[in-house]
Amino acid sequence: MKYRIALIAHDKKKDDMIALAGEYKAFLAGCQLVATGTTGGRLVNELGLVVERKHSGPFGGDLQIGSMLVQGEIDCVIFLRDPMTPQPHEPDINALVRACDVHNTPCATNVASAHLVLSQLQQQAAN
Ligand SMILES: O=C(CO)COP(=O)(O)O
Secondary structure (H helix, E strand, O other): OOOEEEEEEOHHHHHHHHHHHHHOHHHHOOOEEEEOHHHHHHHHHHHOOOEEEOOOHHHOHHHHHHHHHHOOOOOEEEEEOOOOOOOOOHHHHHHHHHHHHHOOOOEEOOHHHHHHHHHHHHHHHHO
């Protein structure tokens, strides 16, 4: 099965996202990836992954990914949120995380949980 994974990171978490995605690069390269604009740009430029890029988060990217999720087009969300910095689009962020809960979609919001989710999916993909 080709997993459909959304990758999103706030600015202070983008380096963590690149490091994380780098660790799982071989697995992620076999997945269908979607990301918010700036996160996606870094994944493409720094890791060479193929990523569908939506708008940047503050311009509605979280909502676009939320819409895909509601349509059943996303299997898992890795959303490295910055809990220490207020975001202008906080309602959009909450809407995406809420949509994950409504639709029982795995949503990892920190690096430790992202490792658990990605390692599990990677293992499932190998079996
Ligand atoms: O703001 C974001 C998620 O809420 C992320 O957007 P960018 O990837 O465009 O920085």
